[in-house]
Amino acid sequence: MKHEDIWRALDTLAAEQGLSPSGLARRAGLDPTTFNQSKRRMPDGRARWPSTESLAKVLLATGAGLEEFTALVTGARALASSRPLTRRVPLIGFAQAGGEGFFDDGGYPVGGGWDEVSLPEVADPHAYALEISGESMEPVFRDGDVVIVSPNAPVRRGDRVVVRTLRGEVMAKQLARRSARRVELKSLNPAHPDYSFELTEITWLHRIVWASQ
């Protein structure tokens, strides 16, 4: 495979998802400028190659398989698109929902202004769920809520995460800050303390992607 093939495949994958290169990068949890055209060749003409980690994040975020991406790289025409495995439902901005023409009299989505979203976007085969008990995460998560956790989803500052310490504690917090050596976790319930750990004190840190209500 050649440098150009990789970048064309990324562009094609983005287009198939209805995304721009910047939108694809964002969807994958990367910086929106990661896939900029201007970053594909450096000022000295040298080719820039994305890491396989970036590629893995893109595939995870879009639900595309490596086979599918490989077909795009090699130029082999993809088979006729298969039906999406996850169901899509109408989506619209909350602020727009008050306008006219978006709901019928029964309160069902109607009209052409709706976008679509898959539900849920959990491509991660290792995803699991945790059922919340107690009030330590209120009001964000309440007793009885189920949260869907995706071990392989990229994590960024501000995300809600589940963390397990070497001591065996498991907690759900908001990732306030992550440096090379430490993570700072903000409690979801102001009545409970924030935490800060050395990375070596943590067994793993997984992102919460969906929560039941």
Added chain:
Amino acid sequence: MKHEDIWRALDTLAAEQGLSPSGLARRAGLDPTTFNQSKRRMPDGRARWPSTESLAKVLLATGAGLEEFTALVTGARALASSRPLTRRVPLIGFAQAGGEGFFDDGGYPVGGGWDEVSLPEVADPHAYALEISGESMEPVFRDGDVVIVSPNAPVRRGDRVVVRTLRGEVMAKQLARRSARRVELKSLNPAHPDYSFELTEITWLHRIVWASQ
């Protein structure tokens, strides 16, 4: 694709060529220590991902195609059977998650104590999604979050709901109280006011069933 998959595929490709990882790297024009086992995870446990340029060099040097390599990446998995329309993931109580025997060393669910939950439990064909904007529902819902709304889901006190008034306002609140004639809605953000409506003032009231994080 996962970190382990990439490295296993490189090892397999090397073996097929009668080479060691160090021999494969050398063949590809890379430093012989590039693919050392010891370099696949950093001292701090962080996974190291080769660049797509390194991968391209390997494929060029060995004459292997990307399709062949992709088969090695994915080939260790059992062939995927057709997945159920609603996918089920492992579920366990949050309070239990800290106990021993529920996660393996990689942080993936393991052991017999897990239940299963479908995701998402949205059987309602009229379900739709709303994308949150602004901060009026923080910290429960944040700008950019997507909430899944199920018009036909039963609603109870304490549920988070979307309400539309006769005046065309749409709001997401928590259902505090519902009597024969009135509904009382509690704001999700304490900085915003609560509301109370006569049922006759409301067009509809739908329950929020899932929220992205």
Added chain:
DNA sequence: GGGTAATCAGGTAAAATTTCCTATTCCCTT
């Protein structure tokens, strides 16, 4: 036409990968 948000160009800093290096172990040949 104006306002807003997304996209993108392109620079710099931070983080990550590869190269370079030394030391040790293993394997093959003599």
Added chain:
DNA sequence: AAGGGAATAGGAAATTTTACCTGATTACCC
């Protein structure tokens, strides 16, 4: 058994990729 070369561990330096940033442009909506 000894010697030589390859392989590998692992650290530091060099190089490369991504994150962060500013500013300009484009697209979309009102």
